Amino acid sequence: MRLPDLHGIAIIVLASSLLANPWTAPRKGQEWKLEPPSPEFALPTTTDAPVVECAECHAEVSREWQESAHALAWRDEHYQESLKKRRQPELCHGCHIPEPLLALEKLPRKPRPRADRLEHGVSCESCHQGPQGEMLGPWGVQVDAHPSAVSPRMSGAGADALCAACHATNIGPVIGVAKDFLASGQAERGKSCVGCHMAPIERRWAEGEEVPLRKGRSHALQTPRDPAFLRRAFALGLETDASGSSLVITNEAGHRVPGLIGREILFSATLLDGSGDVLVERELQIDSRSYLPVGGQRRIDFQRKGSSVRITGSHVDPRSPEPMTFLDQELD
Ligand code: HEC
Ligand code: HEC
Ligand code: HEC
Ligand code: HEC
Ligand code: HEC
Structure with a gap:
């Protein structure tokens, strides 16, 4: 009977654990893609x-x-x-x-x-x-x-x-x-x-x-000047109860947003009825004083019921020549 080649197995296990350990490998389901x-x-x-x-x-x-x-x-x-x-x-x-x-x-x-x-x-x-x-x-x-x-x-x-x-x-x-x-x-x-x-x-x-x-x-950093990356800072939800519809914005970033004096993020939200007509328009601005803390939420209350909300987001950054739109979406 031949013995299994245990040395080979040990080496493979060792090599793969070395490969998996030191580098900050993405953690499935937890790390952003x-x-x-x-x-x-x-x-x-x-x-x-x-x-x-x-x-x-x-x-x-x-x-x-x-x-x-x-x-x-x-x-x-x-x-x-x-x-x-x-x-x-x-x-x-x-x-x-x-x-x-x-x-x-x-x-x-x-x-x-x-x-x-x-x-x-x-x-x-x-x-x-x-x-x-x-x-x-x-x-x-x-x-x-x-x-x-x-x-x-x-x-x-x-x-x-x-x-x-x-x-x-x-x-x-x-x-x-x-x-x-x-x-x-x-x-x-x-x-x-x-x-x-x-x-x-x-x-x-x-x-x-x-x-x-x-x-x-990559040493090319992800920054808020990238619309797709900035967009990921915010989870959006639409809630409706007896007093009306509300848009809930939650900070998903690893820290407060925004995180530099001079930056402003402006949300404009429009409540629409079933046929797409405008019911209410509201705005919300966050900056270094009215920032969203980690996991923090801000609500935009429309005080009426609607069937969908159109939301746009724009970003003013001292390093950009003009405001940048990073969000334009409709939520049902
Ligand atoms: C003459 C070529 C050469 C120069 C110049 C050089 N490196 Fe390297 N360096 C290498 C090679 C080759 C590797 C190994 C790459 C591999 O095997 O994946 C390496 C690996 C590294 C690593 C990875 C270490 C690890 O954890 O395995 C770092 C960090 C690094 N170099 C930084 C630097 C910095 C900073 C400088 C400039 C101050 C520099 N190197 C200059 C050739 C060079
Ligand atoms: C702000 C800190 C910082 C600076 C500046 C920086 N690095 Fe790194 N570098 C890191 C970190 C952190 C890692 C490890 C990333 C990981 O795998 O988790 C890394 C990884 C590396 C590696 C391994 C390969 C990789 O992609 O992970 C090399 C090679 C390297 N750096 C070379 C350089 C060279 C050359 C420069 C300048 C041109 C540089 N670094 C500038 C922080 C830095
Ligand atoms: C030695 C100090 C130092 C270290 C260490 C350092 N940073 Fe920075 N970082 C800076 C400075 C200074 C700037 C801004 C430079 C400027 O805009 O003039 C910056 C800018 C940035 C920005 C860019 C913001 C933007 O809008 O462009 C990001 C993101 C960032 N750092 C992430 C990291 C990460 C992640 C690490 C760790 C791997 C790290 N930094 C380590 C000093 C540092
Ligand atoms: C869960 C993901 C996440 C983690 C963890 C995270 N960030 Fe960020 N970071 C973001 C997002 C999204 C933005 C863009 C939102 C914004 O504009 O503030 C951002 C923005 C930034 C900026 C630009 C801020 C500004 O206002 O110019 C810097 C610098 C930065 N992060 C550094 C760091 C450092 C350092 C760490 C670790 C201590 C870290 N981040 C951890 C997601 C993350
Ligand atoms: C403890 C480290 C640290 C020291 C000390 C420091 N900075 Fe910075 N600086 C940073 C980091 C980190 C960033 C990037 C911040 C970001 O992008 O959110 C930065 C970015 C900046 C920016 C760039 C903002 C832009 O619009 O591009 C300016 C301006 C600045 N610092 C001015 C100063 C001044 C003035 C001082 C002294 C009073 C100073 N810094 C001392 C860490 C430091």
């Missing part, structure tokens, strides 16, 4: 985009990053403009041109600014460089190009903490949205910053024939 970002208004990130050394081998990841606000964080004209009014602008620089955060013993509560290559903004090294100059990643694949190591800050809840180092403080026009996320226990429900803002993608992590195709996460 994300499309590649398709902003209606793109940031001027690619004009004079800085060339990073890493792009020599990580060309595709670098192109994704170049599209993101992270690559623009220093060159951003809104940022540079807002510094002019400050007596101590250097107090602002920590998150816009940070030193490598993971080279420090603990994640800093106030990241410190670096003195060189300012135009790289939130650079590759800001997030990836470890204490000995090694590149920290979700897998720690060993390569000749540079020492690599696994970091718990590169996947799961550890990556949320990395994002929160810069996204949890209220300063200037910025609202620390990560505080909402951390306080609302969503990580326990399988949600993460990376899961909603960095779409899963299959591509080579670096160029080169010997480099295999792997699953990863």
Whole structure:
């Protein structure tokens, strides 16, 4: 009798558990299915985009990053403009041109600014460089190009903490949205910053024939300038009782909406009767003061019964030249 090849089985199990564990793999049914970002208004990130050394081998990841606000964080004209009014602008620089955060013993509560290559903004090294100059990643694949190591800050809840180092403080026009996320226990429900803002993608992590195709996460961030993504922040429901019909808007994002001073979201709702005639028109605006908290609801009461509601949503963002329509829908 031949013994089954247990070694082979053990190796397969080990390999698949290694593949499943470290990377922030999408969790079925819990994580949003994300499309590649398709902003209606793109940031001027690619004009004079800085060339990073890493792009020599990580060309595709670098192109994704170049599209993101992270690559623009220093060159951003809104940022540079807002510094002019400050007596101590250097107090602002920590998150816009940070030193490598993971080279420090603990994640800093106030990241410190670096003195060189300012135009790289939130650079590759800001997030990836470890204490000995090694590149920290979700897998720690060993390569000749540079020492690599696994970091718990590169996947799961550890990556949320990395994002929160810069996204949890209220300063200037910025609202620390990560505080909402951390306080609302969503990580326990399988949600993460990376899961909603960095779409899963299959591509080579670096160029080169010997480099295999792997699953990863796009560094081109999902942002509210993308109508389809902003739309997902809101669940809509129509309720009717004795006092009339109401539209209920629920925040499904991982934090308050909107999350930046100067942004406004305007809903216009029209109650229609069975033959499509207008019964009542109502508006609702949310902004940084009247924001929707995590899971929060706002009702538009029509005080009459109708058979359907037409709702449109428009977004005013200081970074967009004009208001953007992100929602136009009829609910029965
Ligand atoms: C703790 C980290 C941190 C510090 C310190 C910081 N910022 Fe920022 N800044 C951010 C983050 C995160 C964003 C992105 C916020 C968003 O898009 O919701 C941002 C974005 C901005 C923007 C861009 C908004 C736009 O319209 O494009 C401006 C302007 C800005 N910050 C000004 C400042 C000023 C002024 C200071 C100093 C008073 C400052 N920041 C200090 C983290 C920081
Ligand atoms: C000379 C080529 C080269 C350069 C330059 C280079 N890398 Fe890499 N890097 C690689 C290769 C090859 C891999 C492994 C890819 C694979 O096997 O999927 C890798 C892997 C990585 C990983 C993944 C580690 C993990 O968890 O497995 C990170 C993160 C990384 N590099 C960051 C950087 C950063 C940041 C820079 C610039 C400061 C940089 N690299 C410069 C070739 C390079
Ligand atoms: C070192 C500080 C820092 C870290 C760490 C950081 N961010 Fe940012 N992030 C910024 C700054 C600064 C901006 C805004 C730059 C600007 O607009 O000028 C920003 C912008 C963004 C935006 C874009 C908003 C928009 O409207 O374009 C998103 C989304 C975002 N960050 C998500 C993340 C996620 C997810 C993580 C963790 C993987 C993360 N950030 C980690 C500093 C940081
Ligand atoms: C704001 C923080 C941040 C910045 C800036 C950043 N990365 Fe990453 N990067 C991450 C995180 C988080 C992951 C892990 C994503 C996951 O799998 O959960 C990652 C993953 C990677 C990987 C593994 C492949 C993948 O797609 O997951 C490589 C390679 C990499 N980054 C290279 C770079 C390079 C090169 C730059 C600059 C052009 C850069 N990163 C900028 C946070 C960052
Ligand atoms: C369940 C999905 C989800 C999670 C989890 C999530 N976000 Fe968001 N995020 C969204 C949506 C949807 C928007 C667009 C709504 C809006 O405009 O505020 C958004 C907007 C943003 C913006 C732009 C805010 C602004 O007003 O400029 C930033 C920055 C951001 N998220 C960072 C983060 C960070 C950091 C984390 C983790 C601490 C996180 N997000 C977790 C869904 C999510």
